[in-house]
Amino acid sequence: METQNNFKTLTCEQVYNIWISEPELIRILDLRPRLEFEQRHIPGAHHVTPENLFTELQSLNGRLAILVTGDKSEEALLSNFKDHNEFIFMQDCQRWFETNKPLTGTAVAHQNPSPQDWKEPMATDIIFYQLFESESSTYTYLIADKTSKEAALIDPVLTTVDRDLKLVQELGLRLMYVLDTHVHADHITGAGEIRKRTQAKTGVSLDAGVNCVDIPLEDGQELTLGNKKIKVLATPGHTNTCLSFYFEGMVFTGDTLLIRGTGRTDFQQGSSERLYESVHNKLFTLPDDTQVYPGHDYRGQTHSTIELEKRHNPRLGGGKTKDDFNKIMAELKLDNPKKIHEAVPANLACGTQPGASSLHAQIVDGISEISCEELLKHLGKVRIIDVRRPEEFNNELGHVPTSELITLGPELTNFLEKGDRSEEIVFTCRSGGRSGQATAESIRLGYKKTINLAGGMIRWNELKQVIERN
Ligand SMILES: [Fe+2]
Numbered sequence: 001m002e003t004q005n006n007f008k009t010l011t012c013e014q015v016y017n018i019w020i021s022e023p024e025l026i027r028i029l030d031l032r033p034r035l036e037f038e039q040r041h042i043p044g045a046h047h048v049t050p051e052n053l054f055t056e057l058q059s060l061n062g063r064l065a066i067l068v069t070g071d072k073s074e075e076a077l078l079s080n081f082k083d084h085n086e087f088i089f090m091q092d093c094q095r096w097f098e099t100n101k102p103l104t105g106t107a108v109a110h111q112n113p114s115p116q117d118w119k120e121p122m123a124t125d126i127i128f129y130q131l132f133e134s135e136s137s138t139y140t141y142l143i144a145d146k147t148s149k150e151a152a153l154i155d156p157v158l159t160t161v162d163r164d165l166k167l168v169q170e171l172g173l174r175l176m177y178v179l180d181t182h183v184h185a186d187h188i189t190g191a192g193e194i195r196k197r198t199q200a201k202t203g204v205s206l207d208a209g210v211n212c213v214d215i216p217l218e219d220g221q222e223l224t225l226g227n228k229k230i231k232v233l234a235t236p237g238h239t240n241t242c243l244s245f246y247f248e249g250m251v252f253t254g255d256t257l258l259i260r261g262t263g264r265t266d267f268q269q270g271s272s273e274r275l276y277e278s279v280h281n282k283l284f285t286l287p288d289d290t291q292v293y294p295g296h297d298y299r300g301q302t303h304s305t306i307e308l309e310k311r312h313n314p315r316l317g318g319g320k321t322k323d324d325f326n327k328i329m330a331e332l333k334l335d336n337p338k339k340i341h342e343a344v345p346a347n348l349a350c351g352t353q354p355g356a357s358s359l360h361a362q363i364v365d366g367i368s369e370i371s372c373e374e375l376l377k378h379l380g381k382v383r384i385i386d387v388r389r390p391e392e393f394n395n396e397l398g399h400v401p402t403s404e405l406i407t408l409g410p411e412l413t414n415f416l417e418k419g420d421r422s423e424e425i426v427f428t429c430r431s432g433g434r435s436g437q438a439t440a441e442s443i444r445l446g447y448k449k450t451i452n453l454a455g456g457m458i459r460w461n462e463l464k465q466v467i468e469r470n
Helices: 012-021 034-039 050-057 072-076 094-098 106-111 115-119 158-170 191-197 272-281 306-312 322-331 340-348 372-377 410-418 433-444 456-462
Strands: 002-004 007-011 026-030 064-068 087-091 126-133 138-145 150-154 174-179 201-205 215-217 222-225 228-234 243-247 250-254 291-294 362-364 367-370 383-386 424-428 449-453
Touching (some): 007 012, 150 158, 424 433
Parallel strands (some): 367 449, 383 424
C-alpha cells in the first residue's frame, strides 16, 4: 500500500476489485463538491464533507472507508485525520470516471437515454428474478439496474435469505434496499436478517408500526436504483398499510392484487372497500401492458398484466362494482394463516423472532450484564431502554440505534410496573451506573430477563459503534 501526503492510498483498479467482489467490506465516501457528486459518482458511494467525515468514520462498523477526492485541496483539509487508520484514499480517482467503470448520477442518466432503452427496459438494462418460497407460496423479487448494479429485494422470506443473498452475490449486485409490501401474516420477513448481513436498508410503510425500519415509506416516494426509480404506491385494503412498488414497467402488488384474485380483507385492519379503491384508482390506472407481479400465487401462475386483470379478475375486474366486491369478500370464510401469531409480531420487529436473541450475559453483583460487543451482535432483536435524561439521549455520545428513552425515576418505575415481566430488556445509560440501578429495580419488580449494558454509551463510543442522534 503506497503513501502519499502521509495518507494510505489504493489505486483505482484495487478499489474497483474490492468494490466488485467484496462491497460489504468498504464504504466509499466522496468528498468532492456536492454538485459534482450528484452528476456522477461510484454506485453506492456516499457524499460527505470534511466537516462531517468524523461522524461518518464512527459509523463504519468495521468497514474500511475509501475516500474519493477531486483535487488536493480536500486532502489538505484532512490533515487532522492523519492518525486515523479507518480510511484510505483512492489514488487518481479520475481513472474511475475515464475507464468506463460503473457510474450513477444525473449526468449519467442524461448521457444514455436511447429511445430503445425506454421501450424494452427488461431486455436491455435491468436485472429481474422471481424467486419462490414454497411453504407460504410467497414470491420474492430481485430487481436491479444493470449499469450501476444497484439492487433491491421485495418481500424476502426469512427461511430463504441464504438463497437470495447468494444470488445477489453471484450476480455481483450491490443490495441497496429490502422492501416489504406489508406486515405479512403468513411468513416471517427476511428484511432484518438481510440488513444484518449487507448494507441494505429496510423499507416498509411509515404507518405499519415497524419501529426498526430504516426507510419509512409513503405514497409517491421514489427510491433510486442507479438512474432508475422504484415508485411507492400506497394500496391499502388487504391491510391498512399495504404498498405496491412500480419499477420499469412492472408493478409488485404484494397481496393487494393477485393473479385473477386479491388478498383477503378480513384481518389486520383490512377493508374490502379500500382494496377495491386501491386497485381501481391506483393499479388499474397504470398502463395496460404493465406486468403484474403478485406477492403469492397458489396455482402455479407467475405474472399477469394490468389489462388482463382489468378484464378477467373474477373479484373486481370485468366491470364488477364495489358492492359486488364487498359481497364476495364478506362471503369468504377463511381460516387464519397458520403462522399469524408468530409472523405478525416478528414482522413488526423487522423479522426477528420473539425471544430469539439468546444474549450471553454474566452475573455481576447479582445482576445480569453484557458487553457492548455482545449487544451489537443482537441489535434489532432485543429491546433496549436508555435511562438517561432526555437532553443526554441526543448529546455527543448519541444513543444506541433502536433504543428507547425512558428516564430513571418515576417514568421508568411507572413503565416497569405496567410491563411484561418476561420481556427481555437491556438497560443503558452514560457509563453503566444508572442502567445498573434500573436493572436492579426491574428485578425487584419481578422481571426475569433484564440486563445491564456494561460501560454504557462511553464504552459504546470507544468501540466506534454506530450511534444515533435525533
Ligand atoms: Fe399478506
